[in-house]
Amino acid sequence: MSRPTVVYEPPALRHIHPIAALRGLRQFLDLFVTLSLHRINVRYKQSRLGLLWAVLQPLAMMVVFTLMFTLVRANPGGPVPFPLFAYAALVPWTMFSSGLTSASSALTSHASLLTKVAFPREILPLTYIVAAVVDFLLGTLVLGALMLWFDVSPGWPAFWAVPAIIILIAFLIGVAFLLAAVQVRYRDVGLAMPVLLQVWLFASPVLYSLDAVKATLSRPLYFIYTINPLAGIVETFRRALVLHQAPDYGSLVTAAIIAGLLLPIAYVYFKYVELTVADTV
């Protein structure tokens, strides 16, 4: 067995190298797998409906909004039935919102563990994100069933859903690292989360299409709107699967750039906070 050399020094941002941190993470791959399985198991172990809960949330929202738009006699879905239009966006949105809610409090909810055992702390938020991705996959199965029901078949643009989801997961990890680290010092983050996610839902093209935004807003305002990476991601996912359309490239590229910049920055900041998290958590 080789002897690793470990050096502990006072916290300094310049000492934190994301690549070295990833190498340390690799040694704890088994913990990551064990904890991820644990998240999925424990969450549904004592509930009657079990894994059904994974799809109930987007389904319930779909029903509520369908009723609402039926009452006001509007159909923002255009050519597709509104339930399908809404559900195709609610599935990735739910992954983002539920993943962010649990992952951003991953450090503060494990205070006793953090003060007693040393391990790469990013494993905690990441395992919650794994659970959210599993829920997303189940939600996608239900989306497939809905498409059969409404007789909508996927076309060749469906493959665009894959890069959209990869960008979404990268963005989710970045935001979760950032908020989990900030929440160690400022518990306000946890309290602000429901409000933040509610505003974020309506600021993203979940219940309306991106084209409707483009038609309404001036060019600069539209650009500001698409700085929200969810705009390009959610729109691309829906277009790919139920509308058979190519993505709106501009907003998708914006999303990819923001997610790609945020993730390494958030990771370095997280690793910096990690060094003293046991003192403040």
Add this chain to the structure above:
Amino acid sequence: MSPLDISVQHVGKQYRIGAARGKTPFWALRDVNIDVARGTSLGIIGRNGAGKSTLFKLLAGITAPTTGRIVLHGRVAALIEVGSGFHPELTGRENVFLSGSLLGMKRREIASKLNRIVEFAGVEGFIDTPVKWYSSGMYVRLGFAIAAHLEPHILLVDEVLAVGDAEFQGRCLQRIHELKAQGTTNLFISHDLTAIERLCDSAVLLERGEIGATGAPADVVATYHRRIIAHANAPGEPVAAALKSGITVTNLATQDPAAPDSVSCRSGGALAVSLKYEATRPLPPVEFELRFYAVDGTTRIATLRTGEVHVDVPGGTIEFTIASLPLSPGAYFLGAIVRDLASAKALAWWDGETRLHVQEGRARTGEYHIPHTWRHVQADAGERTAAGSVRSKPAG
């Protein structure tokens, strides 16, 4: 000289304590230098709040130092509390995998050691039962068994050796001797000075975050005792520790119920020991432990336990009553510990000097007094000539 596996260089650690964070900076450690050579064992002793646990957390990588640096060569296993990361809903088997991987073990490694771990812990029949149904003893034994089967280069142990019954403690010590024989570098933090003397090649005394003495364990332990006696229970010191655990032992006093004003008691006579505690918040059930030490302050003669106690806020008193003290005449020291009942983790220690002077009573010579009765059995006249009991005889 063999290489250094642990090197602590000018290490300091600052905490900010108090209700409003950032108000009171407090140095838990200051300019600490410690070297541990490969294959040797170091013991860290010191009073509550001296910085032992802080040093341990720095070595374990749980938190980073404020100044200085620490260099470790080898795979580290750090035991701060048994059963860390156990989830009550999961079975014993699932928890072995969870806890083992938290300590850095691979799933395959855990799977290959599972049988040995289960056997070591003595929970064979319950391995597929959720641990919430375990007794606290089983819980603690399983937690320690996982850690005992890590194969680290460097083993750090913080006060977890005192878990389980005597038989289990024996098994733990044997396992530590095995690891030592394999060349593991060890660092122990303990209040059990006997264990430090027995297990360690050298020792360090921490005092208020600084190194007070280093050297051979017996010398450092002796220094520790001289200092304790010199400033017995200096006021205000254990504050930081009490903030964390929520309970402190504020006094430990003895009394001979037959002679309330006397400072001593008699061998074979009655003895009452009262322990005063203060609690800052309601706590899960605890257990109080009263320890008798020989005059050297290290040899533990006896341990009395209370069982489940629900502490009162802001404080209360525990009275131990001994009907017939079996100690022979001489001087002794008393110590006390408060443990969390479920985890057996020590929450507070009595570090003050409580001496017990035992005067001649029924026992005059020998190691201890054995309560007894006697009678004179004669060959033909039956058994009525001379019979008695020491109980009825006034002591000299």
